[in-house]
Structure formats: structure tokens, C-alpha cells
Amino acid sequence: MSRRLKPHPSRRPSAQKRSRLWDHSLDISVIIVWFCLCGQSEYEPVTVCVPAELPPVVPVTGESFCQCPAQTELSSDAQISPYTLSCTCGEEEQGCDWVWDEESKSSSVSLSCSDRRKVIFHSEYSCGTAAIRGAKPLSDGQHFWEIKMTSPVYGTDMMVGVGTSEVNLDQFKHSFCSLLGTDEDSWGLSYTGHLHHKGSKVNFSSRFGQGSIIGVHLDSWHGTLSFYKNRRCIGIAATHLQNKRLYPMVCSTAAKSSMKLIRSHSAPTTLQYLCCMQLRKMLPNCADALHVLPLPPGLRPLLSKQLGWVLTLGCADASHPTVQLKPLVLIPCQTIKIHSLDLL
Structure with missing residues (x-):
């Protein structure tokens, strides 16, 4: 007959300790986090990052520039897929006058390919907000660029906008927020359709999602900032921007999210x-x-x-x-004889 060994009395936890540890059926993960936090100094901040395997909200669908099957299949998946949109619709060879700045980005941002046009946010998991800005400040003239959402669009926020050099791209790396537009130095359009500036937001447009192409037009001559969705103007977002040196910016809180700069042009007025x-x-x-x-x-x-x-x-x-118009036809002008007296 097997005998049941009793633990030594000195090694058995007291009833008070057992109650404090196991009351309310706490699972083992909570206990591990509790011990980790107790081991930290009271003067040392602690940040717990949770891998974002499942999206906190359902990814936005039905707002794509095209209707490619790849876009529909990826967006309808219950989990966020690490694979991004593979179609190239809308990505005509337009060239880029500027690309993303590898030196001006958050630590959770990486650039794929050698052309520095595609941005990947939080490649493994997300514990905050990551951002990147363009390599060229935009001041005089006309500036237009387009950003394509190449991954599922979800989470606290994914934004496209502009900001000055005063914007700290790492200030919210341990918190989830709408970074662009938290201060007076930046303007941001959220995928939810809200326009952010100076810490406040207003309803500006419909939502955008995977496959959407967001265009931005900065008119330094008139001092306006306009946004486009799938190559349709959705409105003027800001005015009185003359004499400002602004940088194109994007940010995201979503794990394994990505965007691609498909064209950027600058021209004099x-x-x-x-x-x-x-x-x-x-x-x-x-x-x-x-x-x-x-x-x-x-x-x-x-x-x-x-x-x-x-x-x-x-x-x-x-x-x-959209109206498809037929090519216009020029009507030839009739020859008119002009006498010298008619010019007097």
C-alpha cells in the first residue's frame, strides 16, 4: 500500500498565505506578473507589453481602391495575418521625389526593400505607438503623396498626416494613442475617419482600410492641407499653413501593420x-x-x-x-483678316 507523504510543517505555507495567493482562482499568468512587479524598484517604471495576436477591433473592410481577391481574403481572416496585401493596383510607376527617413523613426518601425518606401510597424507585437516621417521637409510649392494600406487596418489608430520637426516620434512608444494631432505641431487623419489636431478630433470622412489609397496634398502657396481617399478629394483639413516646414508622417499602434508610399511629387506653384x-x-x-x-x-x-x-x-x-467623357474635339477657327486700321 502506497503511503501519502505529508509535507514538512516548516515548508507548508500558512493558511493566510494560501488564501492570499489562490483566492478568487487566480491563474498562473497573473501570479507571474505579480511576482515580476514586486521585484521592481518603486522608482522604476514598469511596462508590460502583451502580444497583439488578435485585433482589438475588427479590421476595416470594403474600402479598398481595388477588388482584388487577395485583399478580401486577408481582411476577412479572423486573425491578423503577418502577410500583407500583394496586389499592385494603383501603384503605377510614378516615381518618388522623397522617401521615408530611416534616421527619423520609432524603434518599432522598420523599412522593407532598398527603396525605403514600405513601412512595417511592430513586426512581432505592439506595446505602443510607432511613427516615421519623410526624409524631406516640404515648404514652398505644391506637394502630393499617396499612402497605400498594405495590411489589415485595425487597433487604436493608424494615421496619415504631417508634422513639424518638433514632433517627438517616440513619445508614445509605451502607450496606445492617436499620435498625429496630439499637439499643435501635427495634423493626422485616422482610419476611423476622424481628423486630429491640438488634442481634439472631428468627423472628417468615412473610414479607410486595407487596400485604401490615402492621398495628401500640401499647398504651401494657399496654405492648405487636403486629403484624398482612393483618388477622390474628401476635403480640406487645415488652412493658414504658409511658411511652415512640414514633414509627411504616418503612425500605427497595430501589430504587424504596414503602409507603402506609392508616389510623392513636388512642384513649384x-x-x-x-x-x-x-x-x-x-x-x-x-x-x-x-x-x-x-x-x-x-x-x-x-x-x-x-x-x-x-x-x-x-x-x-x-x-x-465617375463619368467617362469622350475626348473633346477642337473646332477650327476661321481665318480673320485684320486691317492695320482695326488696331488703332
Whole structure:
């Protein structure tokens, strides 16, 4: 017959200690955290990072620029997949006047590829807010860039915006927040559709999600900041920005999230630019004004390279249907004889 050994009385915890440790059915993970916290100095801050295996909110779907199957499959998964959107819709070879700055980023941000255009936030797990800014300050002229959401969009916030050099990109690395717009030095558009500035937010647009293309236009001449969603203008977010040196910025709290800079252009405020803007306003629902305008063969590729972003962006609300217009036809002018006396 086996005998049941009794623990030595000196090694058996008292009833009071057992009650303090095991009351309310505390699981082993809570006990481990409790012992870790007790071992820290009372003057030393403690940060507990929990891997974000499941999203705190359901990822946003149905807001993609395209309807590729890859986008739908990844977004509908119950868990956040480490794989990102593989389609290249909307990523025409437009070139980039600037890319992301590897020296001006949070520690939880990494850049993939050698071109420094794709940003990956929190590659393993997230314990705060990470951000990165562009390598070039934007001051004089016209500036336009587009960010594509290449991963599921979820969590406390994922944002696109601008800010000055005073913005501390690491100030919220141990807390979850909407970093862009927490102060007067930054403006940020959240994936929830809220616009943030000076610590407050307002409803600005509909949500955006995986596959969405968010465009930003900084007009230093008029001092305005405008946002585009899937190449449709959604409104002017800020005014009176003249004489400010602003940097493009993005931030995210979501684990394994990513964004990609698909184009960035800067141009001086010239008569050519102003004329293109007026032509764009005259054809607000046209998908591509370059296609319908009766331009000379040599001028079309030149404008496409220098100011193509102006003539291919929609001015109307996204709820309005896109109108495909037929190419315009020039009516030849009649020859008019002018006498010298008519000029007097």
C-alpha cells in the first residue's frame, strides 16, 4: 500500500498565505506578473507589453481602391495575418521625389526593400505607438503623396498626416494613442475617419482600410492641407499653413501593420500648375482629364510626368459616380483678316 507523504510543517505555507495567493482562482499568468512587479524598484517604471495576436477591433473592410481577391481574403481572416496585401493596383510607376527617413523613426518601425518606401510597424507585437516621417521637409510649392494600406487596418489608430520637426516620434512608444494631432505641431487623419489636431478630433470622412489609397496634398502657396481617399478629394483639413516646414508622417499602434508610399511629387506653384488645377475643376467627375483634353501629342506626356497627379485626381465626392467623357474635339477657327486700321 502506497503511503501519502505529508509535507514538512516548516515548508507548508500558512493558511493566510494560501488564501492570499489562490483566492478568487487566480491563474498562473497573473501570479507571474505579480511576482515580476514586486521585484521592481518603486522608482522604476514598469511596462508590460502583451502580444497583439488578435485585433482589438475588427479590421476595416470594403474600402479598398481595388477588388482584388487577395485583399478580401486577408481582411476577412479572423486573425491578423503577418502577410500583407500583394496586389499592385494603383501603384503605377510614378516615381518618388522623397522617401521615408530611416534616421527619423520609432524603434518599432522598420523599412522593407532598398527603396525605403514600405513601412512595417511592430513586426512581432505592439506595446505602443510607432511613427516615421519623410526624409524631406516640404515648404514652398505644391506637394502630393499617396499612402497605400498594405495590411489589415485595425487597433487604436493608424494615421496619415504631417508634422513639424518638433514632433517627438517616440513619445508614445509605451502607450496606445492617436499620435498625429496630439499637439499643435501635427495634423493626422485616422482610419476611423476622424481628423486630429491640438488634442481634439472631428468627423472628417468615412473610414479607410486595407487596400485604401490615402492621398495628401500640401499647398504651401494657399496654405492648405487636403486629403484624398482612393483618388477622390474628401476635403480640406487645415488652412493658414504658409511658411511652415512640414514633414509627411504616418503612425500605427497595430501589430504587424504596414503602409507603402506609392508616389510623392513636388512642384513649384507656376502658371502651368494653376491652369491644370482649373482644368481639373472643369471636369470634376472625369477619371482622367489628360485623356479627354485635346492636347498636342508632345504636351500630354510632359504634363503626365510633371503634373499628372493634378489631372488624374477626382474633385467630386466619392459617392458620385465617375463619368467617362469622350475626348473633346477642337473646332477650327476661321481665318480673320485684320486691317492695320482695326488696331488703332
